[in-house]
Amino acid sequence: MIKITLQTDAAKACYPVYIGRNIAQNIGHLMGEILPPGPCLVVTDQNVLFYYNKISHNLQKGGFKPHLKVLDGGEKIKTPAFADMLYRRALESGLDRYSSIIALGGGVIGDLAGFVAATYLRGIPFVQIPTSLLAMVDSSVGGKVAVNHPLGKNLIGAFHHPSVVISDTTFLKTLPPREWRAGMAEVIKYGVIKDANLFSRLEALEKTNLQRPSGRELIYIISRTVQLKGMVVARDAKDHAHRRILNLGHTFGHALEAATGFKHYLHGEAVAVGMQMATVMAEKLGILDCQTARRIAELVEKLNPPPPPPFLNTALVKDALYYDKKKEGNELIFVLPEALGRVGFYKSVPQEKIHESIAYCLNIMDK
Ligand SMILES: NC(=O)c1ccc[n+]([C@@H]2O[C@H](COP(=O)([O-])OP(=O)(O)OC[C@H]3O[C@@H](n4cnc5c(N)ncnc54)[C@H](O)[C@@H]3O)[C@@H](O)[C@H]2O)c1
The missing domain is CATH 1.20.1090.10 (Dehydroquinate synthase-like - alpha domain)
Incomplete structure (x- = not known):
């Protein structure tokens, strides 16, 4: 497993990016090194829901209590309306200021879940588990999170860095060829x-x-x-x-x-x-x-x-x-x-x- 430490800004706050095969199976430990245990909300889409089964047990082992929200995939869900749906789910799941939101998916899920984490209770921690190549090489790091507006892409957003990024390359096994080339x-x-x-x-x-x-x-x-x-x-x-x-x-x-x-x-x-x-x-x-x-x-x-x-x-x-x-x-x-x-x-x-x-x-x- 490779660990890269990224700096968020001039204030020199840092977060780790882990890259390797089968590493998401150890998510409870990797998250537990940085974040307090307790409820968390995993946001994912239908196409990668399968991978939730690979992490949920280990999250629980690490003391986290995962709640799940599954959305349809695609750019159409990167909207304020879907963000609102996630705020509700977070409130119903009892997420407080110390809880985390976990984005399990491509750049769309990462941007949307990250935006909700940036704004829910004025900002709570979030974790990126990218499943597309584009998300692993680009969108999961750097701290830009956003939803789209009818007048343009990514117009409503924030800077909110993840607390940890876990790029498990075995998750790319099911990525369609066109998505590989786009990444x-x-x-x-x-x-x-x-x-x-x-x-x-x-x-x-x-x-x-x-x-x-x-x-x-x-x-x-x-x-x-x-x-x-x-x-x-x-x-x-x-x-x-x-x-x-x-x-x-x-x-x-x-x-x-x-x-x-x-x-x-x-x-x-x-x-x-x-x-x-x-x-x-x-x-x-x-x-x-x-x-x-x-x-x-x-x-x-x-x-x-x-x-x-x-x-x-x-x-x-x-x-x-x-x-x-x-x-x-x-x-x-x-x-x-x-x-x-x-x-x-x-x-x-x-x-x-x-x-x-x-x-x-x-x-x-x-x-
Ligand atoms: N925040 C940033 O810095 C940043 C940078 C670049 C792009 N982006 C944003 O990222 C988005 C594009 O990201 P993307 O290309 O990952 O799109 P995406 O999240 O829509 O994923 C592409 C498709 O692949 C599916 N998919 C993802 N992982 C899969 C897997 N392992 N197996 C099978 N199917 C899988 C998804 O369900 C989706 O249908 C855009 O909204 C773009 O604006 C953000």
Whole structure:
């Protein structure tokens, strides 16, 4: 088992992230080292409910009294209405300020349960047990929790770090192939923004292993991305400046998701195509050499991101860009690769370069 200690902010509060096989079976002990025993609420979805049976007995052994709330899976439950349902369940289960909420699931469950933990009784501890690759490599660490609003994704949220994260890689056994590839897009993102060695290591993998790494490679990938995210968050926990490097591919990605009604792309797939667009833009602006641009494009392509739906065109994506919540005034800020392992922020990008970058990628992917 690997243990990584992450710092939450400049105040240097820390929490452990455990990564390994079959480690969730020891949850009672791992949680008990940090949190007081007593009632806790496990929030999960139908697709991973099976894994509750793997942890409930051990939780009880550790002195915790688990209550369970099972929701449907998917982005549609990341809403204030579902948060309200969880507040009720927490109250009915007698959770007090010392009790914990445990998120057992992908990024959706983590964001929703984390948001409830951040706000219930002005904030109680929460534990992340991620079950999707995307949640293990990204969303379970860093302390951003949120629900969606009809006017946009993640608009109602908080910063609330987990007390402990337990990433049991055996839980990925049942993850569908498309979800694996979506998670790997975020992994490639970490290589591009901060670690050229990680990028080269991913390049060296056979296509099937890139799409579904296993064994030691998988443990390495999860632990390295967690470390990288930890470094970024420790420097800028509240997302004022530096943390925004994590948005590589997300400005275009969110626009693609919005322009397709959040139905066509998984989040990670939209990030993959968004990274392609950011790479083309960087090359067009002369800040990235063409060889590196080709390497990024080829690695992302190995994940087979889905082709655009027939109705999607450049104008729709461009319009959706202006709903980005990270923009300053009406000014879009793009995170663009400058080299492998290094990105920069770019404002005032000429309209025609934005247009050309989107059009180029949509055309290539349509073929
Ligand atoms: N808080 C953050 O920092 C952060 C970062 C990135 C993404 N996110 C959020 O994360 C969400 C996406 O996360 P996600 O990709 O994990 O989506 P998700 O939670 O919807 O999970 C994807 C699908 O896989 C299923 N699933 C999960 N684990 C499984 C397993 N082991 N076996 C079988 N099925 C399994 C889920 O039920 C769901 O249907 C988005 O809402 C996004 O906004 C948050």
